[in-house]
Amino acid sequence: MLEGQIPIEDYESGNTKNKWNLNKIKLEHKTISEYNYIKKDIQKGYANRTLYINLNEGIIKEKKVTEDMKKLFTGGRGFGLKLLWDSIKSNTRWNSNENELIITTGPLCGTTQYPGSGKSLCLTISPSTDIICDSNVGGFFGPYLKFAGFDAVEIQGKAKEDVIIIIDGEKGKISIETAPLEETNSHMISQQLTQMYSSEDDDKSRQKISIVSAGMGAENSYWGCLNFSFYDIRRKIPRLKQAGRGGLGTVLRDKKIKAILTKVEKFDGVSNNPADSVTLAKVGTKLHREIRDLDRYQCNMRAVGTVHLVEIMDEYDLLPTENYRFGSFPKASKLYSQNFYKLFTKIIPDGCWHGCTMACAKTVDHFTVMTGPYKGEKVTVDGPEYETVGCGSNMSIWDPLWVLEFNFYCDTYGLDTISTGTSIAFYMEMYEYGILNKKRCDGIELCFGNAEAVLEVIHRIASGDKGEFISIASKGIRRVKDWLIKNNWGDIGIIEDCGMESKGLEYSEYVTKESLAMQGGYGLTLKGPQHDEAWLIFMDMVNNSIPTFKDKAEALHYFPMWRTWFGLNGLCKLPWNDVEPSNNPKTDDPSKVPEHVQNYVDYQNAVTGWNVDKEELILQSERCYNWQRAMNVWLGRGSRKDDWIPYRSMGPVTVMEYISRRERYDKYLNEKIGISEEKIEKMKIEEKIKIIYDYRQDQYQKLSDAVYYRRGWTPNGVPTPNKMKKLGFTDPKMLKILKDKIITDEKAGLNIWGGKYNNKEKNPNDGIKYW
Amino acid sequence: MKNSGKVRVLKFYDERCNGCLECMKACSMIHFKTKEGGEKSAIKINKINKKFIMNACDQRGLCLDMCPVGALKRKKSSIVWLDKKICIGCQACIGFCPINAMRKSKDRIEPFKCISCGACIRVCPEKALEFIEKDINDIKEIVYHKQGV
Numbered sequence: 001m002l003e004g005q006i007p008i009e010d011y012e013s014g015n016t017k018n019k020w021n022l023n024k025i026k027l028e029h030k031t032i033s034e035y036n037y038i039k040k041d042i043q044k045g046y047a048n049r050t051l052y053i054n055l056n057e058g059i060i061k062e063k064k065v066t067e068d069m070k071k072l073f074t075g076g077r078g079f080g081l082k083l084l085w086d087s088i089k090s091n092t093r094w095n096s097n098e099n100e101l102i103i104t105t106g107p108l109c110g111t112t113q114y115p116g117s118g119k120s121l122c123l124t125i126s127p128s129t130d131i132i133c134d135s136n137v138g139g140f141f142g143p144y145l146k147f148a149g150f151d152a153v154e155i156q157g158k159a160k161e162d163v164i165i166i167i168d169g170e171k172g173k174i175s176i177e178t179a180p181l182e183e184t185n186s187h188m189i190s191q192q193l194t195q196m197y198s199s200e201d202d203d204k205s206r207q208k209i210s211i212v213s214a215g216m217g218a219e220n221s222y223w224g225c226l227n228f229s230f231y232d233i234r235r236k237i238p239r240l241k242q243a244g245r246g247g248l249g250t251v252l253r254d255k256k257i258k259a260i261l262t263k264v265e266k267f268d269g270v271s272n273n274p275a276d277s278v279t280l281a282k283v284g285t286k287l288h289r290e291i292r293d294l295d296r297y298q299c300n301m302r303a304v305g306t307v308h309l310v311e312i313m314d315e316y317d318l319l320p321t322e323n324y325r326f327g328s329f330p331k332a333s334k335l336y337s338q339n340f341y342k343l344f345t346k347i348i349p350d351g352c353w354h355g356c357t358m359a360c361a362k363t364v365d366h367f368t369v370m371t372g373p374y375k376g377e378k379v380t381v382d383g384p385e386y387e388t389v390g391c392g393s394n395m396s397i398w399d400p401l402w403v404l405e406f407n408f409y410c411d412t413y414g415l416d417t418i419s420t421g422t423s424i425a426f427y428m429e430m431y432e433y434g435i436l437n438k439k440r441c442d443g444i445e446l447c448f449g450n451a452e453a454v455l456e457v458i459h460r461i462a463s464g465d466k467g468e469f470i471s472i473a474s475k476g477i478r479r480v481k482d483w484l485i486k487n488n489w490g491d492i493g494i495i496e497d498c499g500m501e502s503k504g505l506e507y508s509e510y511v512t513k514e515s516l517a518m519q520g521g522y523g524l525t526l527k528g529p530q531h532d533e534a535w536l537i538f539m540d541m542v543n544n545s546i547p548t549f550k551d552k553a554e555a556l557h558y559f560p561m562w563r564t565w566f567g568l569n570g571l572c573k574l575p576w577n578d579v580e581p582s583n584n585p586k587t588d589d590p591s592k593v594p595e596h597v598q599n600y601v602d603y604q605n606a607v608t609g610w611n612v613d614k615e616e617l618i619l620q621s622e623r624c625y626n627w628q629r630a631m632n633v634w635l636g637r638g639s640r641k642d643d644w645i646p647y648r649s650m651g652p653v654t655v656m657e658y659i660s661r662r663e664r665y666d667k668y669l670n671e672k673i674g675i676s677e678e679k680i681e682k683m684k685i686e687e688k689i690k691i692i693y694d695y696r697q698d699q700y701q702k703l704s705d706a707v708y709y710r711r712g713w714t715p716n717g718v719p720t721p722n723k724m725k726k727l728g729f730t731d732p733k734m735l736k737i738l739k740d741k742i743i744t745d746e747k748a749g750l751n752i753w754g755g756k757y758n759n760k761e762k763n764p765n766d767g768i769k770y771w
Numbered sequence: 772m773k774n775s776g777k778v779r780v781l782k783f784y785d786e787r788c789n790g791c792l793e794c795m796k797a798c799s800m801i802h803f804k805t806k807e808g809g810e811k812s813a814i815k816i817n818k819i820n821k822k823f824i825m826n827a828c829d830q831r832g833l834c835l836d837m838c839p840v841g842a843l844k845r846k847k848s849s850i851v852w853l854d855k856k857i858c859i860g861c862q863a864c865i866g867f868c869p870i871n872a873m874r875k876s877k878d879r880i881e882p883f884k885c886i887s888c889g890a891c892i893r894v895c896p897e898k899a900l901e902f903i904e905k906d907i908n909d910i911k912e913i914v915y916h917k918q919g920v
Contacts, residue, residue, distance in 0.1 A: 004836045004913030007844070112861035113880075204857070207840065233841050269860020269880035278877050281862055285875070288866020347836055347913070354839040355861025 004347045008203075011348075013235040014366030016377040018188065022196045029177040032163065033058030039149060039172045039265075045107030045272050045607040046070065050083065051150040051174065053165060055255055056097065056157035060174050065151055072728060075151065076106030077134050077567040078624040080123035081631065083154045084132065085734075090634050094127035094251055097157055101251050103145065103212065103260070104152035108607050109570020110143030111355075112269045113284030114599075115291065116572030118143050118353020120228060126246035126527070127222040128419070128476050129504040131632045133246025133527045136567050138352030138361065139228025140210035143570075144169065144262040147271050159256040170199065170208075170265040179258045185215035185462075186227035187379065187412040190238040193261055194231060203233040208266075211238065213259040214249025216462040217413030221474035223423070224249025225416040234348050235365065240382050241352045244416035245530055246505060253414075275609030283602050284355070291357050291579050299578050304337040304344065305360035306386035306574075311336045313390070317661075318511045318537060320394045322448055323425040324500055324648050325657050327511035331398040335389050339400045343367075358575050360385075370405050371455045374412075381408045384417075390509025391421020395428060396448035405455060413462040418530075422506035423477050424454055426499045430480075435490030442467035477501040494654075497647040503528040503637065512649045514664075515541040516696075517552040520703045523645035524556060524717075526628045532573065533560040539591055553706035562592070564621035569604065576600070623727045626711075626719045627734075633718050634737050639745070640717045640754060643704060650696045655685045665692060702755030709764035714742055716750040778849035778910075779887045779902040781814070783825035787899035790823060792816055794891035794900060801890050802883050803876065811876050813885040825900070828872040828885040833912040834864035848887070849907055855881045869912070 040047070050063045065079070073082045080102045092099050102123045111117040120142030126133035145153060148169025155165070164179040183189045190211045198205040211229040218224025226248045229238035243249075274280050295301055300308045310332070313319035317327030343364045350359040366378040384392075384407045392403040410417045428448045430436040438445055442460075444453050460467070461474045472483045477499040484495050500507040505528025512518040518541075521534035536555050539545050546552050566573045581595045588594070597614050604612060612620075632638030651665075652658040658665055669675045669688060673695055680688070708715060712723035720742065721735045729735070745751050757763045795808035795816060803811045814827040832851045835843050842857035843864060853864070860880035865873045875882045892900045 005832055005845070005911055008841045112859045203841075267859065269858070277880060281860070281875060281880065285862045285866050288863055292867045292869075349837055349839045349863070351839055354859050355863055357837070357863045357866060 006347065008234050011234045013237065013345075013380060014378060015235075015237065015380055018191060020192055022192065025181040025192065026196055028181050029164075029179060032159075032176040032178065033060055034176075035060035035174045037062060037149060037172050037174065039169070042146060042271060042273050044275050044609050046075070047146050047149050047151045049150060050079065050152040050154065051167070053153065053155045053174070053176070054157045055155065055159040055163070055176070055257075058176060060176070072623055073627075074107070074568040074620045074624065076104050076109070076570050077121040077123065077564070078620075078627075079152050080104045080121055080134065081132070081624060081627050083152060084123060085627075085631060087154065087156060088125065090636065092125055092635075093130060094125050094247065095254050096125070099125045099251065100154045100156045101248065101255060101257075102152060102154045103141065104570075105142045105146040106568055106570025108272075108603060110146050110267070110272055111274070111280065111284075111603075111607065112353075113280050113355060114575070114603055115284070115287055115351070115356040115358045116353075116575040117570065118356070119566070119570050119572050120145070120243070121567050121570065122226055122243040122248050124246070124248055124251045125635075126248075126505070127250050128247050128478070128506075129528055129637070131503065131527070131635050131637045132628060133248065133505070134567065134628075135226070135243035135245045135248055136532065136572070137226065137228050137243035138241040138572065139230045140207075140353065141212055141228045141260075141262055143267070143353060144208070144210050144264045147264045147267045148262050153260070155255060155257070155260075158254065162256050162258045164193065164258050165260045166197065167260070167262040170263055182258055184213075184219070184258060185412045186213045186240055186414055189213050189259055190227065190229040190240065193259055194229065194238045197261055197263060199263075203231070203236065206238075207231045207233055209238075209261060209263050211259050211261050212252070214252045214414030215412050216464070217410070217415035217458065218249030219253040219414075220464045221415060221461050222247045222250055222476050222479075223416045223419040223474065224251070224253060224414050226252060227411060227414060230352055232348075235363075235380060237380060239361070239363065239380065240411055241361065242411060242416070244418055246527060247416075249414040249416075272607055274607040276606040279602060279606040283599050283606065287575060287579075287599065288357050290581060291575075294582060295358070295579050298580065300337070301358050301360045301574070301578055302350075304341050305350070305362040305383075307337040307340045307362070307384065307389055309386040310389050310393075313386075313510070316537075316542065317514070320390055320425075320509050320511050322396050323394060323429040323498060324507070324511055325429070325654070326660060327513070329393060329396075332393060334398040335392055335400060335403065340384065340389070343400060343404070356572070356575075358572075358578065360574060364404055367404055367408065369408065370401070371452070372409060372459045379408060382411060383407045387509045388417040388421070391417055391425070394421055394425040394509060395451075395454055397451045397454065398449075399451065402451040406451070406458070409455065409458050409462075413458065415458065415461070418508050419476060419506040420458065422500055422509070423473065423480070424457060426477050427473060427480065429498055430484065430490070430495070433490065433494065435484055435495065440469060440489070442469040444469070476504065477506055478504040497653045500646055500648055501529070502645045503642055505529060507649065510535075510537065512537070513651050516699055516703055517546055517555055519645060519650055519700055520552065520556050520707055521559075522649060523643045523700070524704060524707050525560070526625065526632065529645070529649075533563055535559075545591070549702055549706040552703055553710040556703075556707045557710045558592070558618070561618045561621040561625060562597075564625050565600075565617050568620055568624055619727075623729070626724060626727055627729070629713070629717075630719050630724065630734055630738060633741050634734070638718060639750070640704060640708075640715075643717060645700070647693060647697070650700060651692050652689055655689070658685050658689055668692065698756050701753075702757075705753040705755050705764050714745065714751055715753050716745045718742055718745065775847070775849055776907055777904050778830045778907055780829050780905055780910075781825070781827050781885065781887070781891070782901050782903045784899045784901075785823045785825070787897045788816065788823040788825075789897050790816065790818060791896065793894045793896065797890040797894040798885075801886075801888055803878060810874070811878070813872075813874050813883055814891050826870065826872055829870065829910060830887070830905075830907075831910045831912045832907075834868060834873060836913065837863045837867050839863070845907075850887045851884065852886060853882060853884060858882070
């Protein structure tokens with residue numbers, strides 16, 4: 001094992017070194033458009049302007065950030081929504097000319113004193129869902145974009161040939177250049193461009209560049225992610241973090257962008273020009289000390305990153321295995337964190353932005369690639385994180401080295417590991433049932449555990465294979481469901497219930513069958529089933545601290561709002577509750593981590609000079625959250641039917657699943673549904689599955705009722721004009737859209753609660769004023 | 772840069788100290804060109820239970836692996852040195868120093884620390900401070916957490 005205190009210059013990653021003729025590559029660039037701008041200092045966290053680029057006509061211009069925009073949308077994801085609203089139409093789809101790819105920062109983004117402060121927020125109309133997808137990502141791009149002078153960059157239109165966009169904060173110049181010879185795959189192009197555009201031939205200069213790219217997989221699927229680079233002065237390569245969800249990379253490549261590069265002249269600990277740098281340093285140091293003293297006894301993030309979750313999830317029956325059929329598995333211990341700990345390169349600060357001592361961005365250096373175009377090369381694999389390991393177990397792949405192989409290729413091809421893994425797990429289950437077979441899978445034996453077949457699917461997607469299966473499989477579960485149903489290859493119920501997607505987006509890696517609140521945490525979301533809105537499994541299932549619908553609805557109000565707040569500011573959620581003060585269990589509301597919430601109040605005030613309290617933070621999010629839902633309504637997808645979730649996320653779909661947890665479900669029938677033990681004994685499994693199915697579907701509708709009510713929405717899940725006005729929105733166009741939608745729903749009889757209530761049960765009060 | 776393998780660290784004789792704090796004033800002169808001492812000094816003398824306690828960096832270098840931009844290095848003399856021009860003020864070294872010897876003044880965002888310059892030794896009227904030489908391998912610490920505590 002490597003010991004510490006190796007001088008930076010002396011560290012050797014052992015990776016294969018790539019040599020390119022960069023001069024020749026650069027000579028092929030043709031400048032399409034250029035724009036010079038005046039460099040300005042950041043003021044209290046804001047650059048106060050955004051950058052607009054139109055690739056059709058080569059337009060580059062600045063847009064002013066108004067005080068009103070800050071007040072209503074705060075920054076980050078909020079700014080992204082505002083820019084989209086001003087630019088797209090209600091029928092805009094992912095590949096429409098007017099669709100935009102937006103990367104935003106947030107007022108706290110780029111702070112170095114508080115861990116987890118370098119996040120970018122990316123937004124677009126997603127190919128998977130046809131609505132807005134937002135994704136939160138690390139790497140240096142967001143902070144550098146701001147320090148180069150812009151709170152956000154929005155890119156509209158499509159280029160005619162492959163281009164790169166260069167935001168040069170050193171010279172104060174934006175340019176669009178053709179880039180015909182650069183590699184497309186991310187681990188290669190980020191190295192090429194980092195070397196090509198670095199001002200000096202040294203690591204310090206290379207560290208002042210960040211690149212956004214997506215590889216060949218993004219070009220040929222709906223799972224495209226964006227890779228954000230951060231140059232590692234020890235490994236001497238740009239490492240990668242992913243904006244994974246919703247096909248952002250697909251949109252990047254559809255616009256024919258090979259990469260977006262940003263570069264700063266200089267930056268330091270006060271580049272944000274905070275209002276109160278003394279308080280900022282004090283709050284930051286306090287958290288560093290907490291991580292120093294407590295992380296090793298809590299999550300062990302500094303040692304293994306988010307992979308520490310694997311054993312916990314397995315223990316609590318929450319680790320998705322064989323397409324979420326089971327939550328634990330006898331072989332799961334092969335993927336426990338100690339197995340990855342052995343492989344991770346140690347001794348190096350692993351933050352994806354400077355100053356993040358949570359340091360969860362682990363890597364495996366000099367990993368020997370086993371398949372595909374880079375077979376035999378030694379590379380650095382960024383990760384795996386928990387979700388990627390969860391994809392391993394979901395596909396029944398129990399070898400850490402194959403998880404690394406999957407991780408490496410997904411990243412460099414620009415494929416979201418979550419969507420890729422969850423989709424393939426579904427295809428594998430369909431293969432097991434004979435709904436898919438070798439012939440229907442273009443000759444691939446896609447059965448559970450076949451790691452080589454998984455890699456073959458990925459390589460074929462990246463190579464642009466036009467086989468029928470690969471073409472449809474690469475568009476994700478929703479399209480495959482429709483394809484299977486259209487061909488009449490299997491039972492519609494099985495196909496719909498087993499495929500883990502909602503709104504067209506694939507689930508992330510948690511089993512939610514026994515936690516109703518978490519089913520809501522995946523279903524009652526804006527972009528689709530991703531755990532970044534709420535993670536309530538322990539509160540709900542293990543601690544039983546939110547037993548009633550009202551309690552669950554309160555949690556499904558507070559936590560999505562709270563977690564949204566990180567995205568408005570350019571922050572990471574992990575330092576909020578992946579380390580907790582030692583006295584946290586004794587506070588009045590441990591699940592909220594009150595001391596850390598106060599840190600964020602102090603932090604936002606220290607940067608912006610505002611005087612907000614914790615309620616105001618929630619209000620900032622509530623504005624953004626409701627606006628996004630309202631935009632979903634406008635795009636035609638913001639109502640109850642869109643919050644549908646597959647039954648696999650609620651309970652046992654198949655007899656095998658029931659039998660595997662028989663005791664639990666029999667007890668449930670007895671205790672929750674009130675069927676006597678004798679009767680249960682005599683019932684057929686299919687009959688029992690049906691009773692639980694009906695009961696849990698009704699529970700989910702009742703939960704939706706309670707949550708819509710709590711959020712101030714109609715029974716069909718539409719934000720009311722009244723609610724929007726209370727939040728400060730006066731945009732007549734938006735208010736009219738909502739009013740019209742509610743009137744239409746009223747006529748169609750959709751403004752009714754979805755649950756079946758008996759006399760003893762209370763339904764949510766329906767006395768909401770709509771306008 | 773190859774270092775010598777030995778490093779000079781401060782040794783304190785509490786029984787000789789009279790609490791005059793001249794050492795702290797001399798130290799702040801080095802770092803901030805002021806005789807204020809206090810938060811601008813890398814060496815600290817505290818009186819706890821009628822006994823003087825000295826706190827200053829012992830050059831163990833745990834912070835070296837913490838720095839994301841490589842602003843902390845061992846100099847040729849083996850002392851741990853913070854380069855203000857490279858530092859981006861993240862405070863990670865301050866937070867992670869196990870003996871809280873990395874300092875921060877309100878005057879600037881970058882931290883500072885004892886550089887074994889000897890200014891404090893020279894001004895001490897009671898000869899309560901002196902340099903001793905230590906082998907780096909005996910004092911060096913590694914930041915990476917072992918899994919499972």
